[in-house]
Amino acid sequence: MSGPRPRPEAAPRARALDLLARREHSRAELRRKLGGAGSDPAELDAVLDQLAAAGLQSDARYAESYVRSYAERGDGPLKIRQGLRQRGVDGSLIDAALEAAEVDWGERLESARAKRFGPGLPGERREQARQARFLAQRGFTTEAIRRRLTDTWEA
Numbered sequence: 381m382s383g384p385r386p387r388p389e390a391a392p393r394a395r396a397l398d399l400l401a402r403r404e405h406s407r408a409e410l411r412r413k414l415g416g417a418g419s420d421p422a423e424l425d426a427v428l429d430q431l432a433a434a435g436l437q438s439d440a441r442y443a444e445s446y447v448r449s450y451a452e453r454g455d456g457p458l459k460i461r462q463g464l465r466q467r468g469v470d471g472s473l474i475d476a477a478l479e480a481a482e483v484d485w486g487e488r489l490e491s492a493r494a495k496r497f498g499p500g501l502p503g504e505r506r507e508q509a510r511q512a513r514f515l516a517q518r519g520f521t522t523e524a525i526r527r528r529l530t531d532t533w534e535a
Contacts, residue, residue: 405437443474
């Protein structure tokens, strides 16, 4: 059981530390969660700067954790990139996290495809298109999808 939760009117630093104790957060997420009515934006920025300087909050670390987690779930790089953008992470940090993860996206794509549709590649054009749509929604690139399903696609 966790300790007592800080009250909403508690200091932003205490609330931020409580949130960070549970999981990594991007700076933008913390700002959104802590920036309710009556909060002082200057005080909030100062707290977030202090947390970053102390190494308690890091968008780079958050991005690495996010990439690892969502790649394990079977999401592709496009979906992961979009999720990080929505959470306010800088593009250069996203690129670095995707590169550092050293994920074999082709393997992840096949794993997601096989989990949903079974081990065999589709033979019919309609089924190929269905699988391609599914994989695109999971965030895999058209190029990677085509490369994987190309064995059975007619030229």
